[in-house]
Amino acid sequence: MRIALRTGGGRGVYELAGNQGAYKATDVFDKELFYELAPDLIIPGRASAAIRQGKPRIKLNDQKITTHLYRLLAGLLLLPKPKREFKATSGDILVAFEAYSMTVIKIDLASMQQSRAVIRPTDILLANSDGLEQHLKFVDRMSRIMALWRAADEADSELAGLLRVHKSCLYEPEVNFKAVEKAAKNVLGFFDTLYDPLDKLENFMGLSTNALDENEESIIDLNTFGLEDTKSLQLAKVENLKRWRHVAVRGNAASKFRTEVRASYNDTCLFTGQRLPKMSITASAGVDAAHILPWSIYDINSVTNGICINKQCHWAFDSGILRFSFDSSINEYVIDIPELVKNEASQCGFVLSEYEAIVGLIPRSRLPNSQELWPNREYLQAYNELMYG
Numbered sequence: 001m002r003i004a005l006r007t008g009g010g011r012g013v014y015e016l017a018g019n020q021g022a023y024k025a026t027d028v029f030d031k032e033l034f035y036e037l038a039p040d041l042i043i044p045g046r047a048s049a050a051i052r053q054g055k056p057r058i059k060l061n062d063q064k065i066t067t068h069l070y071r072l073l074a075g076l077l078l079l080p081k082p083k084r085e086f087k088a089t090s091g092d093i094l095v096a097f098e099a100y101s102m103t104v105i106k107i108d109l110a111s112m113q114q115s116r117a118v119i120r121p122t123d124i125l126l127a128n129s130d131g132l133e134q135h136l137k138f139v140d141r142m143s144r145i146m147a148l149w150r151a152a153d154e155a156d157s158e159l160a161g162l163l164r165v166h167k168s169c170l171y172e173p174e175v176n177f178k179a180v181e182k183a184a185k186n187v188l189g190f191f192d193t194l195y196d197p198l199d200k201l202e203n204f205m206g207l208s209t210n211a212l213d214e215n216e217e218s219i220i221d222l223n224t225f226g227l228e229d230t231k232s233l234q235l236a237k238v239e240n241l242k243r244w245r246h247v248a249v250r251g252n253a254a255s256k257f258r259t260e261v262r263a264s265y266n267d268t269c270l271f272t273g274q275r276l277p278k279m280s281i282t283a284s285a286g287v288d289a290a291h292i293l294p295w296s297i298y299d300i301n302s303v304t305n306g307i308c309i310n311k312q313c314h315w316a317f318d319s320g321i322l323r324f325s326f327d328s329s330i331n332e333y334v335i336d337i338p339e340l341v342k343n344e345a346s347q348c349g350f351v352l353s354e355y356e357a358i359v360g361l362i363p364r365s366r367l368p369n370s371q372e373l374w375p376n377r378e379y380l381q382a383y384n385e386l387m388y389g
Contacts, residue, residue, distance in 0.1 A: 001025060001119075002226030003058060003069060003105040011084040012101075014058045014068060016049040018227035020109050020236065025049070025056055028109070028117045032061070035069065036110045036120040037076065038142060038297055039241055039386045043175045045069065045119075065176040070102040072177045073121060075184040076170065077141050078148075078201065080194060082126070089128035097194040100128045106226035108236040120240060125225065139240065143247040143296040144198060150299050151205040159204055162187045234340060238320045241387055245318055247296035257301045261289035264368040265308030271322065271335055271358050273366055274310055288314045292324075292379045303368070304376040313358075320387050322355055326377040333362040333375065338388060 001018040016025045033045035046066040049058050060066050074082050080097040083089050091099040106123035124136040152163035166183040169176065191197050202208065231239070262285065267277035269287055276286025292305050307324070309317060316322040321341050327334045336359050337352060345352050367374050 001028075001107050001109065001229060003107060004226070005070075005084065005086060005101055005103050006055070007086045012086055013055065014070065014084075014105075015056050016058060017056060018229065020229045021232040023109055023112065023233075027112065028119075029056070031112075031115060031117040033058075034116055034118040035072070036118050037170070038146070039244060039294070040297060041170065042110075042118060043170070065174070065178055067177040067181065069105060069121070071181060073102065073105065073124065073138075075177070075181040077136075077138075077145060078166075078184050078187055078198060079196060080188065081181075081185075086127075087129055090130050091128060092130070092132075093195060094126060094128055094132040094134055095196040099194075100126050100132075103127045104225055108229075108231070108240065109233055110237065111233065120236070122240065123226070137243075139243045139247065139296075141198075143244070144202070146296065147207055148201055148205055151207055155205065159187070159190050159201070162190060163201075163205075234320075238387065241294070242318045244294040244296050245291060247294070254301075257291075257303075257306060258289040260303050261306040261308050262287060264303050264370075264373050265366070268308060268366060269310040269313060270307050270362060270366050271309050271313045271317075271324075273363070276310060286310055290314050290317060292375060292383050300379070302376075303373045305379050307375055312354075316355060321352075322358075323384060323388065324375075324380065325384055326375070326380050328377070330361075333367070335359050335362060340388075 001016070001020045001023075003014050003016055005012050006015050016028060018025055029050050030048055033047045033049070034042055035045045036042045046062040047058055047060050047069070049056060051057075052059065058068065060068065068084075070082060070084070074080070080095060080099075082100055082102050083098045084101065086101045086103070089098070089100050094100050102124055104123075104125040105121055106125075108120040108122055110118040110120045112118075121138045124138060126134040126136065148163055149167040152160040152167070162183070166180070166187055169180045169183050172179075187201070188197050191200050193200070229236075265287075266275065267285055267287055268275045274286070278285040287308050287310050289306050290309055291300075292307065293300055295301060295305075298305070307317075313322060317324060321337065323336050323338055325334055325336070326332070337355055342352065344350070
């Protein structure tokens with residue numbers, strides 16, 4: 001599903017179209033739109049989609065403090081201001097002040113209720129009338145913004161203060177979209193630039209640039225991009241959360257986390273009990289240090305936000321096949337396979353026998369010797385709510 005810019009004689013309009021799983025764009029019509037900007041950040045869009053003048057258009061319900069999604073995303077992601085008037089965009093540098101348009105915002109349906117729909121931006125296509133195009137992965141860019149926010153919380157500088165204001169705008173009870181734009185404008189104004197400031201921001205704040213290759217080079221058909229998506233709402237949520245989990249932390253913090261988690265578990269998979277240390281003839285160990293709550297959102301690199309599991313279990317954990325939780329009624333850690341996974345596996349012939357063999361209580365002998373390093377129960381609950389709630 002997508003929100004796409006339809007150019008015409010005027011500024012152009014944004015229209016909702018496409019399918020996702022069993023849902024069509026028309027199922028979203030006349031519902032209050034909410035925007036999921038991170039798994040733990042959902043804000044009211046104060047907008048709705050409906051047929052207007054024969055077209056499925058997005059209409060703002062409150063224009064005093066609300067803007068269209070493309071402007072909110074530009075402000076949120078610290079991009080130079082885009083234009084709706086596609087014909088008026090030009091230049092040999094695409095991402096520059098009023099030199100480009102957001103032509104397509106690919107979205108997932110995060111949830112559907114009787115009167116509201118939560119949508120999640122996943123991809124953004126930027127283009128200008130001179131034929132330049134760029135594809136942004138929303139999670140990759142957003143994770144870099146959140147890393148800047150975290151760095152700003154620990155810094156004392158004019159730029160850090162501007163970034164703190166930018167962040168606070170998104171967490172107000174009544175989010176003012178125009179205030180987000182103004183805060184972004186002030187951040188860009190710090191460098192007095194008309195171009196994408198992200199690399200400069202990261203360098204100034206002492207962060208490594210390009211945490212992920214967010215700009216994907218590919219040939220995209222604008223006529224079909226984002227229109228047809230066979231994923232169910234649950235699968236879309238799992239894939240989105242998996243991408244957040246895979247936004248890698250780099251440098252000393254990452255190395256320290258991996259080393260401490262694997263050492264705490266003695267290179268033993270918590271789920272299977274297999275000990276798979278690195279050997280002199282192997283390039284790496286057979287176990288990974290996996291975050292419970294995504295580092296890119298929560299910035300928690302303690303051992304209590306990690307588990308040591310083999311690579312196959314890591315995939316199954318990230319994909320939602322294996323659910324790891326704490327059962328407070330029996331005071332034990334437990335592995336199970338959700339019913340939704342069992343039903344889907346039965347329909348498509350996915351063999352779960354290897355995973356079924358490890359469900360049940362986790363022996364305490366597999367946990368770290370110090371109980372202070374055991375997986376944090378609140379982190380597990382929060383993660384499972386994000387994944388399955």
